[in-house]
Structures are given as structure tokens and as C-alpha cells.
Amino acid sequence: MESGIVFDIRRYSIHDGPGIRTTVFLKGCPLACAWCHNPESQSIGPAGLYRRDRCIGCGECLAVCPEQCLSRGEEGIVTDASRCVHCGACCGACPAEARELVGRSMSVARVMEEIAKDETFYDESGGGVTFSGGEPLAQAEFLLALLRACGHSEIHRAVDTSGLADPELLGRVAEHTDLFLYDLKIMDGGEHRRHTGVENGLILRNLQMLSKLGARLRIRIPLIPGINMDGCNLDEVGGFIAALPSSCPVDLLPYHDWAKGKYSNFNLPFLLETIAPPQEAEVEGAVQRLRRFGLEVGIGG
Numbered sequence: 001m002e003s004g005i006v007f008d009i010r011r012y013s014i015h016d017g018p019g020i021r022t023t024v025f026l027k028g029c030p031l032a033c034a035w036c037h038n039p040e041s042q043s044i045g046p047a048g049l050y051r052r053d054r055c056i057g058c059g060e061c062l063a064v065c066p067e068q069c070l071s072r073g074e075e076g077i078v079t080d081a082s083r084c085v086h087c088g089a090c091c092g093a094c095p096a097e098a099r100e101l102v103g104r105s106m107s108v109a110r111v112m113e114e115i116a117k118d119e120t121f122y123d124e125s126g127g128g129v130t131f132s133g134g135e136p137l138a139q140a141e142f143l144l145a146l147l148r149a150c151g152h153s154e155i156h157r158a159v160d161t162s163g164l165a166d167p168e169l170l171g172r173v174a175e176h177t178d179l180f181l182y183d184l185k186i187m188d189g190g191e192h193r194r195h196t197g198v199e200n201g202l203i204l205r206n207l208q209m210l211s212k213l214g215a216r217l218r219i220r221i222p223l224i225p226g227i228n229m230d231g232c233n234l235d236e237v238g239g240f241i242a243a244l245p246s247s248c249p250v251d252l253l254p255y256h257d258w259a260k261g262k263y264s265n266f267n268l269p270f271l272l273e274t275i276a277p278p279q280e281a282e283v284e285g286a287v288q289r290l291r292r293f294g295l296e297v298g299i300g301g
């Protein structure tokens with residue numbers, strides 16, 4: 001039985017596709033977006049979480065760590081990530097539940113057990129399951145097995161993707177997907193690389209391919225002041241989407257900094273310290289600008 005690494009399963013989601021949904025978050029992502037809300041999802045393996053506000057400073061974790069990669073610092077317990085082997089000993093020893101390993105191996109059957117719990121809600125609300133991440137195609141065979149299993153149970157399937165995937169794999173995934181939530185971020189290749197760590201050529205070609213195949217798509221665009229909200233980028237995005245072989249609606253997702261605390265919890269640098277969420281008028285301006293291309297544009301998921 002196929003298995004993969006899952007870092008969260010969220011029930012009663014209403015922002016990841018139509019109706020009431022269960023969102024399954026798979027670990028691993030080839031991008032490293034500066035605004036990522038799930039930075040713990042980027043590595044394929046488990047990620048160590050430290051909640052400083054819960055730590056009582058007892059030192060139990062330091063005593064049990066086999067790699068001696070923990071030390072006391074001004075910000076509480078500091079982890080030398082280069083030496084951590086994710087054994088989980090510190091999490092088990094912590095009396096305050098301040099330490100946790102995020103990401104666990106689950107079989108398809110086990111994930112389907114969780115999904116099946118809310119089948120009644122899916123039927124009543126026109127909902128289903130959304131596979132997100134990370135980038136769900138980073139675990140393509142696991143994703144395909146989950147999509148097939150949902151198909152057998154006649155559960156609506158959405159895939160939330162960055163689009164950075166092997167085209168052949170993406171084509172196979174499309175055969176078992178009812179809706180793609182497809183992220184578009186920045187049109188300029190250099191700027192895209194600067195803020196996400198990768199080029200966007202393949203992402204754009206894959207979107208064209210899916211549109212040509214007739215896949216059902218919703219484009220999702222994060223709106224981040226100072227990064228992709230300038231008129232030039234919005235016009236390029238609008239022109240690109242309007243020229244796709246089949247029309248698809250656009251959801252704008254205004255940036256917020258709710259995930260900021262996660263970065264320190266996971267011992268990761270937060271790069272958008274100086275960026276504030278967009279004003280309502282700026283978001284409305286982006287909506288109007290994209291509508292000029294004849295697109296159906298809304299805010300949120």
C-alpha cells in the first residue's frame with residue numbers, strides 16, 4: 001500500500017475549493033516562497049517545531065538529544081538544524097509539549113479513513129477533498145493513489161498546486177482531478193526566482209497545457225505589496241490568463257502575516273518583516289485591473 005508524508009489534515013475547510021472540504025497537506029515543495037504560510041511544509045522530511053511560549057526551561061530536551069544539537073540561548077532553546085537528525089527524542093522528553101516533529105508517514109488507507117469521516121458534509125455542501133502542501137505533486141505517486149481512492153468513493157477532488165511539476169506527471173494527475181487551484185505569482189522570470197527560488201517557465205507552460213486539456217482550473221494569485229502588486233505584473237498576469245485556451249476564474253489572496261510566528265517556531269528566517277498586508281483599496285484596485293482583461297475575479301478562496 002502506497003504511503004507518504006502528511007503534515008496536517010484539516011476538516012471543515014471552506015477556503016480550499018467549493019463546499020465543505022477536508023484539506024490534506026502533503027510535505028515537500030520545490031519552491032521557497034518568501035510569504036509561504038506553511039514553511040514547515042517545504043522539506044520533504046519531518047520538521048522540528050519549538051514553541052517558546054510553552055517552554056519552562058527545564059532542560060530535559062538538552063539531556064536526551066543524542067546529537068547534542070540543542071543549547072540555551074537568549075530566545076530559549078536553540079537548535080543547530082544542521083546536526084538535528086529528527087529522532088524525536090526531545091519531543092518525547094519535553095514535559096510542556098513545547099517541542100514537536102511535524103510530518104508523519106501515513107498510508108492511503110489511513111488518510112482515506114480521515115477523509116471518510118465527513119462524507120455526509122461533502123454530499124450536502126457540494127464539497128470534497130483538497131490536496132495541498134507544500135506541493136502535492138512532490139509526492140506524485142502518493143497523490144495519485146489518494147486521488148484514485150477518492151474517485152472510487154465518488155468524492156470531489158481538488159489539487160492545490162504551484163504548477164512546478166513534470167508535465168507528464170501533471171497530465172496523469174489531471175486524469176483524476178476535478179479541479180485545480182493553480183497558483184500564479186510573478187510573471188517576470190528573474191523576479192519569480194528571486195522571491196520563490198525557482199524560474200516560472202515550466203509553471204506557465206504547465207498551466208497552458210492543463211487549460212488546453214480542458215482541466216477545470218481556478219487561478220489563485222497571492223497579492224503581496226512590493227513584490228507582485230505593481231501594475232506591470234498584474235497586466236502581464238491578466239494578459240496571460242485571458243489568452244489561455246479555456247477561461248478560468250481568478251481568486252486574489254491578499255497577503256497577511258499570520259504565519260510570521262511559525263518562522264521563529266521552526267527556527268526559520270522570516271524575510272517579509274518590512275512588508276505590511278495590502279490596504280482594501282489596493283486589493284480592489286487589483287481586482288478592477290484584472291477585470292479589464294474580461295476575467296472573472298474575486299477575493300479569497
Ligand code: SF4
Pocket residue numbers: 048064065066067068069070079083084085086087088089090091
Ligand atoms: S529531534 Fe533528535 S536530534 Fe533533533 S534536536 Fe531533538 S533530540 Fe536532538
Ligand code: SF4
Pocket residue numbers: 054055056057058059060061062077093094095096097098099
Ligand atoms: S524539554 Fe521542553 S520545556 Fe524543557 S527546556 Fe526543552 S523545550 Fe523547554
